[in-house]
Amino acid sequence: MQDPTGPRNRGILSRRRTLVGLGAAMMLAPGVAGAQQAAGSGFSVGGFSGRARVGGTALMRSNDGRLLLDLPLTQPVPWRLRHMADPPRVALDFRQVDWTGFALQGRASPLLGDWRTGTLGDGWTRLVLELTRPMLARGAGMTVDPGSGRAMVALRLEAASATALAAQIAQEGAEDGATGEATARRAPLGHRPAVVVLDPGHGGIDPGAVQGRLTEAALMLTFSRELAEVLRRRDGFQVVVTRDDDSFVSLEARLRIARQARADLFLSLHADSLPDGNAHGATVYTLAEEASNAASARLAERHDRADLLGGGVDLRQHDDAMAQVLMAIARTETQPRTDRLARALVDGISGAGLRMHRRPWQQADFTVLRAADIPSALLEVGFMSSPRDLERLQDADWRGQMALALADSLQGWMASEIGQASLRRR
Ligand SMILES: [Zn+2]
Structure with a gap:
């Protein structure tokens, strides 16, 4: 009083x-016992200059x-x-x-x-x-x-x-457990497996792109399983998937799974159809408010609409100006890591001699990429609207090559992140 x-x-x-x-553990406890004990003691402001x-x-x-x-x-x-x-x-x-x-x-x-x-x-x-x-x-x-x-x-x-x-x-306690508290400590990358969240696009009532009897949802589920298998056989990866069957998972739930898993990176896998039919080759997308071109914007929009269809929640409905500022801040920290991830994917895929889009790295406002604190990319493995891509997507050998190329990319990215982190600690 x-x-x-x-x-x-x-x-x-x-x-x-x-x-x-x-301590980090104490802050989650409902009773902040330290508050009384520490009352009146000094408060160091060291390290806060410029904040x-x-x-x-x-x-x-x-x-x-x-x-x-x-x-x-x-x-x-x-x-x-x-x-x-x-x-x-x-x-x-x-x-x-x-x-x-x-x-x-x-x-x-x-x-x-x-x-x-x-x-x-x-x-x-x-x-x-x-x-x-x-x-x-x-x-x-x-x-x-x-x-x-x-x-x-x-x-x-x-x-x-x-x-x-x-x-x-x-x-709030449940959310803390789910989001992996910002303050909770864990070993840095390199001292534990990297948590890779694979996100096969669409599923359930949302088939994604459809060509005859083939659906993007089914093709990406197959590819996600194959890629997960390749990654699990390598050292240093822990793989989590957002779906492992043909069920609908909202975009929000996909992000929640990534947060719960404390993902080091999030890779969404797609094979969309683009209406103009000219797009072909693997394409890496990263998040941007402004799409790099109209086709990218339409693609992002379509994915979000499909989510609303399934009763998912469009994160943007929750966004006030504040949330956007926060996300921008978090992204500023994550952005260089996301950029390195995109570059590693492009280098890995093209380095393996696999066909890429003439603009292999593009940007658009995909809701599923909005986990501001997790390096995230969306990969169009190919486009179902391209007959040649569609053929490749159904070819197990080609998919095997793609999975190897992606695993190499992710391994390279992880190595560079470990290097960056040790630079920061110096
Ligand atoms: Zn898609």
């Missing part, structure tokens, strides 16, 4: 406390049983929200925010208890708002001023039942 003699008189809601060295800071007045208001927080930041950063119980509280985690000098302003509310900031490790820091009763975030978003590049986090907390809070915490 408020300390009536404390800094509240200066308009600061509560005493600033720090929590330091909260985002609180850029203005962080204002907490209460209104009609709600708590409203406006938190200005000097720049947008990845962030997330967590609910906790005993006592009820909300944690706002930010990547690389320096809380030095931070103070929460506003009139005291009986809904708000203590608050504190601290570091979680791996560049994540946390703002904890302790609440005097169970509340749930009913609105939370980050907006960015395109002119100044500054960001504003707005949070709205509303009263909820203890049961609703417990359900929310359970759901």
Whole structure:
């Protein structure tokens, strides 16, 4: 509760406390035991120079049983929200925010208890708002001023039942387990197998391209199984597939599988038909807001439409401006790795003497490639609309050569990633 003699008189809601060295495992625990223990200890800001800071007045208001927080930041950063119980509280985690000098302003509310900031490790820091009763975030978003590049986090907390809070915490716990927490540590590439997620396109009620009795879904399932077999026979790969039968898997579910598997790379396998019929040869696609040409744009659009058909969720419906900013940030980190992946695929396929499209690496806004934190590529192994490609796609020998070329590509990419990672550690 408020300390009536404390800094509240200066308009600061509560005493600033720090929590330091909260381990990665602990941050997932519903009770942040370290918070009390570490209260009052020093907070090192070493290594945070040049990172985002609180850029203005962080204002907490209460209104009609709600708590409203406006938190200005000097720049947008990845962030997330967590609910906790005993006592009820909300944690706002930010990547690389320096809380030095931070103070929460506003009139005291009986809904708000203590608050504190601290570091979680791996560049994540946390703002904890302790609440005097169970509340749930009913609105939370980050907006960015395109002119100044500054960001504003707005949070709205509303009263909820203890049961609703417990359900929310359970759901967040499940999501953490599913997404592979950003803070969870694991051995770097090279000290463990690389997790390759193969994603045979389409399936179930969505056959993809169709030529006579052949479907893209079936051809890609066959090829995915063959490629998985080649990879599993090599050292250093762990293969996960998004489907291993003729069932419909939404684009969102495909991404979820990749996240659950903590994929090091995601490779979606397709053999679409293009209406103009001229496209032929293997083509690597990576994600871009702007497609490299109209055909790529149409291809991406068709895949997303097929997903809606199957009742899948188009991720873009969830995208507000904020999500896009976050994805852009995450992609900035992933982009060089994705580019190296695309290049390795093109080099590997063409190096094996297999036919590629005259523009072997193209870009389009494929929903299935929107796992911003996982290097992802979509490979049109060939185009079913091209008679020669269609023949090759049905030729087990040709597919064997393609699978070998891809395995070589992925092995080369993995080696380069291990090299890059050791460079970064130096
Ligand atoms: Zn397709």
